[in-house]
Amino acid sequence: xxxxxxxxxxxxxxxxxxxxxxxxxxxxxxxxxxxxTNVLEAIGFLANLRSFRGAPEETLIAHNAETAVLRGExxxxxxxxxxxITRKGGRRTRIGQKSIGRTSDLRSALRTVAFLPxxxxxxxxxxxxxxxxxxxxxxxxxxxxxxxxxEFDRTLRQRxxxxxxxxxxxxxxxVWDTRLAQAAAKxxxxxxxxxxxxxxxxxESYGRIAGEETSVRFAYQSDWGGTLDPTTPASEWAKSLTGxxxxxRRLDFELRTTGSGPHRDDPAISLGGQGSxxxxxxxxxxxxxxxxxxxxxxxxxxxxxxxPLLLLDDVYSELDPDRSKAxxxxxxxxxxxxxxxxxxxxxxxxxxxxxSEGDIR
Amino acid sequence: MFEGPLQRLIDELARLPxxxxxxxxxMAFHLLGVEREDALRLSSAIVDMRDQLRxxxxxxxxxxxxECTICRDSKxxxxxxxxxxxxxxxxxxxxxxxFRGRYHVLGGAISPIGGIGPSQLRIAELGKxxxxxxxxxxxxxxxxxxxxxxxxxxxxxxxKPRGVRVTRLAMGLPVxxxxxxxxxLTLGRxxxxxxxx
Numbered sequence: 001x002x003x004x005x006x007x008x009x010x011x012x013x014x015x016x017x018x019x020x021x022x023x024x025x026x027x028x029x030x031x032x033x034x035x036x037t038n039v040l041e042a043i044g045f046l047a048n049l050r051s052f053r054g055a056p057e058e059t060l061i062a063h064n065a066e067t068a069v070l071r072g073e074x075x076x077x078x079x080x081x082x083x084x085i086t087r088k089g090g091r092r093t094r095i096g097q098k099s100i101g102r103t104s105d106l107r108s109a110l111r112t113v114a115f116l117p118x119x120x121x122x123x124x125x126x127x128x129x130x131x132x133x134x135x136x137x138x139x140x141x142x143x144x145x146x147x148x149x150x151e152f153d154r155t156l157r158q159r160x161x162x163x164x165x166x167x168x169x170x171x172x173x174x175v176w177d178t179r180l181a182q183a184a185a186k187x188x189x190x191x192x193x194x195x196x197x198x199x200x201x202x203x204e205s206y207g208r209i210a211g212e213e214t215s216v217r218f219a220y221q222s223d224w225g226g227t228l229d230p231t232t233p234a235s236e237w238a239k240s241l242t243g244x245x246x247x248x249r250r251l252d253f254e255l256r257t258t259g260s261g262p263h264r265d266d267p268a269i270s271l272g273g274q275g276s277x278x279x280x281x282x283x284x285x286x287x288x289x290x291x292x293x294x295x296x297x298x299x300x301x302x303x304x305x306x307x308p309l310l311l312l313d314d315v316y317s318e319l320d321p322d323r324s325k326a327x328x329x330x331x332x333x334x335x336x337x338x339x340x341x342x343x344x345x346x347x348x349x350x351x352x353x354x355x356s357e358g359d360i361r
Numbered sequence: 362m363f364e365g366p367l368q369r370l371i372d373e374l375a376r377l378p379x380x381x382x383x384x385x386x387x388m389a390f391h392l393l394g395v396e397r398e399d400a401l402r403l404s405s406a407i408v409d410m411r412d413q414l415r416x417x418x419x420x421x422x423x424x425x426x427x428e429c430t431i432c433r434d435s436k437x438x439x440x441x442x443x444x445x446x447x448x449x450x451x452x453x454x455x456x457x458x459x460f461r462g463r464y465h466v467l468g469g470a471i472s473p474i475g476g477i478g479p480s481q482l483r484i485a486e487l488g489k490x491x492x493x494x495x496x497x498x499x500x501x502x503x504x505x506x507x508x509x510x511x512x513x514x515x516x517x518x519x520x521k522p523r524g525v526r527v528t529r530l531a532m533g534l535p536v537x538x539x540x541x542x543x544x545x546l547t548l549g550r551x552x553x554x555x556x557x558x
Contacts, residue, residue: 144549154507161473172471172479175514179507 001111001306002335003043004075010065012038014358023075025336025350029343034355036339040114040311043337046072046081047110047309048136049093057085072110076306079109111140111308113297115315119289123276127266131191134220134267137198137296138190141303145190152183156258163256177245180261185238187262192220192230195267197299198292205294206271208330209287209323214272216291222265286319290327297332307334316345367393419490421466421483423448431455431463438462440497444487444516446470446504454502462500465490470508471515479515487516491523498526505532531556 008017013035028036037053041060044052051060061068070083084092093100095109122129138145159176199218206216219227224244228237244260245252252259269276269288276288301307310331316324317340328347340346353360362368367389374385392400416422417429420442424430431437431451441462445451448466467482469475490496499520503509517527533551534540540548 151507155511158473158507158511165473165476165478167478169478171518172515175471175511175518178514179511183507 001309002075003110003309004073006039006042006046007069007071008039008042009069010062011042011068011070012060012062014038014042015062017358017360019360021335021337021353022351023335025338025348027343027346027348027350027352028337028339028355028360029341029352030339030355031341035358036355037313039355039360040313040337040339042070043072043110043309044112044114044311046070046083047112048139049083049091052114052116052311052313057089057091058087060085061087074110077109081109111300111304111306112311113140113293113300113308114311114313115290115293116313117315117318119293119315120285122292123269123280123285123288127264130267130269131262131265133292133296134191134194134198135187137194137299140296140300140308141194141197142190148183148186148190152180152187152262155180155183156261156263160257163252163258166256168253173249177242180258181238181241181245184241184262185234188220188222188228188237188241188265189230189232189234191262191265191267192228192232194299195220196230197303198295201295201298201302202269202291205298205330206288206291208294209290209326210284211322211326216288217270218267219270220265220267222260222262224260287323290315290319290323294327294330294332297334301332301334307332310334310336312336312338314339314341316340316347317342420464421448421468421486422451422464436461439494441500442487442490442496442498443500443502444513445502446509446512450502460500462498467503467512470503470506470512472508482512484516484519488519488523491520491525496525498528501527501529505530 002023003021005020006017007019008014011017017039019039028039030036041051041053041055044050045060051057066087068085070085071081073080080094080096082092082094122133135145135149139149155176159173159180162172162176195218199216202216202218203214207213220230221227225237225240241261245258248259269292271280271284271288274280276285280288297308297310315327316338319327324347331348336348336350338346338348338350343352363371370392371382371385371389374380374388375382377385380388392403413425414423415425417424417427417432419428419432422429422431426433438461441460442465443454443460443462444465444467445454446467446469451464451466454460454464465483465487467484467487469477469482471477471479471482487499491499499516501513501516503512513529517529521527532554534547
């Protein structure tokens with residue numbers, strides 16, 4: 001996968017940008033606030049239709065404009081991707097001449113794996129970040145995963161709305177439970193398989209950054225069902241979640257929210273048999289965060305047979321020289337975009353670009 | 362923005378589904394140019410529809426008389442009823458020419474977010490029809506959305522104990538096309554819902 005060119009109109013700090021990146025490594029150099037991350041964010045948006053910074057869509061539009069337009073061409077499949085974002089919340093997405101309504105149709109045209117400054121949270125932070133990582137891996141590998149996630153979210157919101165009504169009609173709750181369990185089982189199944197795919201590549205990725213062999217396990221766990229085996233059929237999970245929902249029914253009515261399900265699950269990573277969130281050292285956690293992104297890239301390339309683009313947002317400034325070198329050696333042969341304030345901080349050979357005043361030169 | 366009556370029409374048109382401000386303006390300016398008779402024909406069509414149409418007392422379809430033409434048609438199979446969310450769904454199924462039973466319009470789907478529970482839908486009425494009309498099979502043709510699914514499941518739960526057969530429309534591939542033209546999602550769903558040969 002290669003991004004042949006990128007056009008931005010009224011996207012954040014870019015009134016009009018036309019840029020042809022190098023097919024190899026691109027290093028975007030500029031002072032803070034020059035707009036380096038905005039470029040990486042734009043590339044990520046073309047691939048995932050959302051900001052990797054979690055920014056709401058309307059904030060991506062330049063202050064003086066009503067709409068932002070992002071365009072890019074992936075050169076292997078010669079796919080032209082075009083996204084238009086409007087302030088009213090309408091978004092138009094097209095691949096070639098075909099307009100598409102679903103994010104999942106877009107993923108196959110362009111894929112990205114982003115290393116972000118806050119990645120340590122994947123290891124140290126709450127389970128939400130790890131759930132999101134697994135969902136992201138799942139959507140990159142399986143086109144149907146995004147729809148499953150949307151369906152689960154919608155069902156969960158409906159069930160919670162029902163609990164908030166205070167109407168305790170058991171027949172209605174029963175059907176919501178059944179439907180929620182069906183949707184949940186699909187999400188859990190994909191997450192468990194994504195965790196298994198990641199675990200396979202994680203040992204090697206971790207070893208390459210750490211410089212030593214360590215056993216790494218990525219287990220998808222829930223507080224009601226224990227560790228979930230990826231080979232368990234979805235109907236089994238639906239059944240056990242239905243049971244868990246029934247047991248908690250009284251509590252759910254009281255708290256007016258759904259207490260068990262994939263939205264509460266805790267995917268856990270262990271290093272050498274110990275939990276990484278609380279028991280690993282700061283250094284191990286940092287290594288693991290890098291390894292998770294590398295492993296994601298490897299897993300997605302293995303499963304899809306295409307190399308996703310790499311986005312490295314100001315990652316090197318946080319790393320000591322050893323990890324910095326180890327990461328550089330471990331980076332795959334994909335088209336890469338690195339942002340930095342200081343060129344000498346980046347040990348990767350590549351084409352350097354100056355970013356300032358809404359332009360890249 | 363425009364003189365009183367013109368702006369009023371634009372505002373009214375813009376309230377219609379699928380019509381934005383710009384389209385409303387275009388329609389209004391078009392109507393400004395038509396003959397008085399044409400304008401009257403449009404306005405009376407709207408008023409007549411409003412005055413003369415009502416809801417079928419049996420299936421809740423739209424009709425000009427007490428019962429709709431489908432319910433009055435004695436050649437149609439009275440033992441099979443196709444359950445839909447809205448009256449406009451009937452036209453879609455009728456166009457297939459494949460269904461010879463009658464209908465039942467629920468008036469929506471269960472959606473706690475929208476404040477719609479089973480009692481806001483015509484589910485009790487459906488139960489009564491099963492008892493009164495000797496219905497043997499319900500085909501649930503609610504939308505393939507979370508809300509449509511839950512509504513179908515709820516109805517199945519309520520109606521099965523009354524001894525009717527309850528079925529749901531199958532989901533799958535478009536007919537007549539090659540497999541490689543099907544999008545991944547539809548194909549994925551079709552795989553999940555595959556049937557025995």
